[in-house]
Amino acid sequence: MDEWLHQLGRVLGGAIRWLVELLQGFFSTLFAAVDQFFQGLASALGIDVSIVSFLVLALGLWLLYGGARALLRRRWFGGLARCFLGVFLLSALID
Numbered sequence: 001m002d003e004w005l006h007q008l009g010r011v012l013g014g015a016i017r018w019l020v021e022l023l024q025g026f027f028s029t030l031f032a033a034v035d036q037f038f039q040g041l042a043s044a045l046g047i048d049v050s051i052v053s054f055l056v057l058a059l060g061l062w063l064l065y066g067g068a069r070a071l072l073r074r075r076w077f078g079g080l081a082r083c084f085l086g087v088f089l090l091s092a093l094i095d
Helices: 002-045 051-072 076-093
Strands: none
Touching: 002 051, 051 076
16 A cells, blocks of 8 residues: 555656646746847847836837827827827937
């Protein structure tokens, strides 16, 4: 009986180890791909690879998007103001 439980524990431990190594490989590959994406994006735009830079980039793009939507709805002043702010933020960010 003891030998059987020992073998069962070894098999179960081996299966858990295999699963953990599989997930570790998957997530390390995924995070490496995301890291390379952000490094390539920052390199193409000429910005630093930092969370603040990407937040300012997202804010500038969001302002441009909101400005374009406002212009399409014929809200000229709000649309132009948002577009101006978005372009100002992005031009300050991008070298």
